[in-house]
Amino acid sequence: MSFKSKWQKTKWLLKHRNLRRHIPRTVPFNRKNLRMMLSTYPIVYFKPTGGTGGFGIIRIKKITSGYQTKPQTVKSPSPTLGHLHKKLSRFSGRKAYLLQQGISLAKTKGRPFDIRVMVQKTNKGKWISTAMCTKIGKPDKIATNYHQGGRLGYLHQTLVGAGYKIKSILRKEAALKRLGVTVGKRFDSNRRGFRELGLDVALDTEGKLWILEVNTRPAIYPWKHLKGRKLYRRIRTAARQYGRVT
Structure with missing residues (x-):
């Protein structure tokens, strides 16, 4: 059985007391949540709710001159949150995306x-x-x-x-x-x-x-x-x- 919605699966896990502490902060993509996540975490991931294989993921990092996005290997700057939001909105089109707290991997x-x-x-x-x-x-x-x-x-x-x-x-x-x-x-x-x-x-x-x-x-x-x-x-x-x- 296949079930693609990352957001729905995340909500299932968040309702379990023992699993909740293992879930990175995850919210639907919109301008308000983008501002909140980037003011809380140094790195945030922009992920399609139905993607697989790591495709369509963008890493967002706050830098001195604004924000830096990295889809694969190429880094791209955005001077303001508004500019960043427009860029991500164009990238997502009509598809639903999530914002997830970046974890510093071992x-x-x-x-x-x-x-x-x-x-x-x-x-x-x-x-x-x-x-x-x-x-x-x-x-x-x-x-x-x-x-x-x-x-x-x-x-x-x-x-x-x-x-x-x-x-x-x-x-x-x-x-x-x-x-x-x-x-x-x-x-x-x-x-x-x-x-x-x-x-x-x-x-x-x-x-x-x-x-x-x-x-x-x-x-x-x-x-x-x-x-x-x-x-x-x-x-x-x-x-x-x-x-x-x-």
């Missing part, structure tokens, strides 16, 4: 990364966090996605590269698994029919976990690129239970 060997948690439902209706990997971004890109030139990595290796010790890594892994299962149950309580979810989770420089997005039709094929394909096979085995693969 880095592994100098490269920013976030974490993908694959959560799947068994034929007995139980949610299980079946696999995790990291998406390691290019230094000049604003998104870590595979489609944006990022590469996949193993969680333990990536966290070692970020300076974490084994005990801390195991605690983070357990927390991510719990987070995935909790989100699965939360989605079930709002709408039936979900059998798989892909959580994009940021680990910030202070060690906190943030849910950036929940994908209801997460891609499986990029997992093939992880050496050994162990996680890919695990995901496919779980997916056979609900008929996504044969």
Whole structure:
């Protein structure tokens, strides 16, 4: 089952007391909210409510001479908030967009990364966090996605590269698994029919976990690129239970 509205999914998560603290500040795009977000956070992301693969995302940064936007790799200045709002409105057209608090991503060997948690439902209706990997971004890109030139990595290796010790890594892994299962149950309580979810989770420089997005039709094929394909096979085995693969 696919459900594209990022805003609706965010509202579901915000109603859960334990999940709320893991959600970056997110609001619909309009001039009032743009002013509020940029007066509160040094970096804000402008995201389509229905986009996938990191496409259509713009990073907005407040600078001395106004504001700086960065869609992919090219930076563009806006001297005033009004100029910025017009630019973003032209870019969005009639499509709905969100503004999201920017998270300062942890880095592994100098490269920013976030974490993908694959959560799947068994034929007995139980949610299980079946696999995790990291998406390691290019230094000049604003998104870590595979489609944006990022590469996949193993969680333990990536966290070692970020300076974490084994005990801390195991605690983070357990927390991510719990987070995935909790989100699965939360989605079930709002709408039936979900059998798989892909959580994009940021680990910030202070060690906190943030849910950036929940994908209801997460891609499986990029997992093939992880050496050994162990996680890919695990995901496919779980997916056979609900008929996504044969």
